[in-house]
Amino acid sequence: MKNDMLGVIFSENPEASMGELTSLRSLAAVPVGGRYRIIDFMLSNMVNSGILKVGITTPVNYQSLMDHLGTGKDWDMDRKDDGLYILPPKDTGESDVEAVGGIERLAGISSFLDKSQQEYVLVTDCNTICNIDFDKVLESHLENEADFTLVCTKVKNLTPKEARKHILLNVDESDNVTDMHVYPGHQVTDLSYMHMFITRRESLMELVEYASTHGKHQISKDILLPAVLNDQVKVCAYEFNGYRKKIDSIQSFYKVNIDMLNKEVRDELFGLSVDNPIFTKIKDSVPTKYAKTAEVENSFIADGCKIEGTVRNSVLFRGVHVGKGAVIENSIIMQDAEVMENCLVENVIFDKGVILRSGKKLVGQDTYPLVIGKEIVV
């Protein structure tokens, strides 16, 4: 059912470094899971949670993202009231658009926030892959009579290097957040903030106005942390312990795709049992054709592929062609790539439309997959 909450998704995340994959597109538009883009997960989660208005901030490189989202009809977000809003930057003379923090992003969409009618707002990054019911988060927010509710998840055995990528929370027995450690040098608690929070729309606007006029940049450090430390503000935690993975590097991107070969992950992530599906742009591809010579094992394959060779432990996107005698192993092959006869491909990520001519070999490392950029012919 419809709820009284607005969604805001950041299409970029300055902490993610995706190399070649984001050289021509925004982080939110990176293809993932055979037929999806990163944005599909967060956007579908919001739609499935009864959120009827979603704004997506698109500071840079948003052509492919806009092409993917269109009018929002594939998410049923092409509406007269509310629906999907793509929010490119206003010309503020700010040149280094990628360096600015979440506060500038929110300040940049102040008129969008102002014109919205919803009482509450959910603000999230785009790059956590999970299937989460935000209506439950809102329910808990209301029940706790909280000013902020932060979505967080259990983490364990973080190395110091990993810990520096986390915001860790101290939470008391009634779910109040009592302290917050932004990018600590080692694991101080076992709850990590997932970069999703709910608050009242109007109070967010006030906080953003104050922070942006006081030289502040980061939502976590400059809005959430002061709230946690202020006794007058009630900040609660909502724990989510389903499958979740943040895509912020080539390695984590590779891992998320490979994780989808696991049935439990698939069933949960694609909401098959709870009917919370992940929507994406419809392409009307034909079914996938397996030739007489096809050998496929433990692989996740989208429609429109033609498979004449061998595919193992891999993810194939729509319209991939695998020639006779070609072998693809432990690889992520994006849309419309063509691997011709007798090629060998191992531990490789192919961006869209890569063509690998007959008989070529490309082998990466399982800990460091080789990335081939968009439409490159090898």
Place this chain on the structure above:
Amino acid sequence: MRSKECVAMILAGGQGSRLGILTQNVAKPAVPFGGKYRIIDFPLSNCAHSGIDTVGVLTQYQPLELNTYIANGQPWDLDRTNGGVFVLPPYTSAEKGEWYKGTANAIYQNIGFMEQFNPKYVVILSGDHIYKMDYNKMLTAHKKAEADATIAVIEVPWEEAPRFGIMNTDENMQIVEFEEKPENPKSNLASMGVYCFSWDVLKKYLIDDEADPDSENDFGKNIIPAMLGDGLKLMAHRFDGYWKDVGTIQSLWEANMELLDDKPGCDLDDDTWKIFSRNPIKPPQYVGATGSLKNSYTTEGCEIYGQVEHSILFEGVTICEGATVKDSIVLPGAVINSGASINKAIIGSDAEIGEGAEIGSKADDANSDYNNTKICSADITLIGPGIKIGNEKKVAVLSMVTDDIC
């Protein structure tokens, strides 16, 4: 309402009784085809690609699933502010209410619908054929010939000609005679059930036909012969692509299997003429370590752990470990449990085949209670939608199973 040069009307009310249990609860145009399509996707996609943006779909028999499927026409780009797709069931008026008595009567009852668009031409299509055709080419030929009606024809093998409505033409492709299922055909040009009419002419003939109490109100039997009798200019428009009537279990099976040929007659993988369909919201297909697919067509949401050969699997089908599926069509959501073997069968939507069960069995001890050679032929076995077959059960070849076998 803005005027439209051409409006299309799709006849989708037929029962398709020769498809047996497959059309028990759905109209024939809603029957699944080719892995992710339904039969009606073909005329609707043809309309979309031909630039016809105003389409009436005449429904009568079991229309609910078809109505939901078509809905606002969005998958075929027919969600228009001007025009679009309209589902047209029979209705009652102040004077009377009646079912569609025949193909011509169905169109007659919707004269009011078409008049709203003030069309110059009307294209009449049937909702039960598999083909990719540019109706605009036919319309152009119709206009150029200044014809009253143009009928699409396709060459069929001479020995099959007696099964079709045959058009006898002169050297300019003008139709001189129409013979319905002639014993001794003079031509092998069969009518495809695709007509283009000049609207003012058709309207007059529909009204006259309705006034004739002896008429069967059928295009082939009444309207076309009456037009020919009055000396109107009827042209045959030759179509030389793939066209298949999928009115029987055997032809439905064949048309599906032909998609697996090295050079399929109806190539669906055609970016210039995509067949649109209402897509399921499902993740990609997964092939497990024990799974294998050879010469097969599969789509989203399938989970394959068994052996699949020369078969078509629709969305959300599960083939468990050790199951074998050969020469078969498995419709959406069906589950084939481990060790089951499926041979030359059509498995209905959401049916479940138990462990070790055998479908299409030629063993002496196989269950032949459901033998039905009226519907099934060519050793094809048909399992109805939602039917459950228990573990280790053997269902004899040529069965049409309409109840659970436990």
